[in-house]
Amino acid sequence: MLYLRCVGVAHCRLYIRHRNFLGEISSISSSLDRADASFRIRPGLASSNCVSFESSNIPGYYLRHQYFRIKLAPNENTTLFRNDATFCIKPGLANSTNVSFSSYNLLDYYIRHKNFQLYIDPYSTNSLFLNDATFTLLAAFTP
Template structure:
């Protein structure tokens, strides 16, 4: 997933936290690879499993996107499920709405990934829009 408003920055994990960054090493590319799974809480949505840490998923906790091991609790499943919506800044791209906080969307802020409440502010709309790209080879 590439950031809509930072075309050389990709969604990735680093130190078990979600962020966007440029990718310059094989580790960077590996950290930016996710397998899109059927949503852990709803098959109408998706969950993002790390390719280089199988069993670990992007989830929100205290609004921050983190990479955590699936503990199979309902809370984890809810936190790790995102519903794909037409991009808030560009309908040809995508935005990810939180499953259990349906007025919140995944977005980047200062290079870090969060879920924040929907806003019509253009910065929010751009930060909450992503471009799906082919996976990187580590």
């Protein structure tokens, strides 16, 4: 299991997590925060060349994009769900020693944070976008 920390200088101590079934970044201070920020990295539901993020504390629920928002949702086992819940690992857009995640079915869209919420947005060379779409993979908080 892994968790993901954002890389941007101003937010380097914030982690990807789910809260109320929405993806966000936040600081981690409680056991619930740690559990919500821990994900099992699975072979991509739509392609084993990519990955899907299964919640550690709500098994069978995955991060997916829907209307460009990252949400935590139960696996519907539909083609659309599998595509929306699959992300391809790329060298970090802001720093190639980190990682970025492109959407499997919206090719030039990447997971990024805006105002502490997670979305997919089209690639941009803007430095804010590049930092907001770059993360660090770390060992999980919880087993």
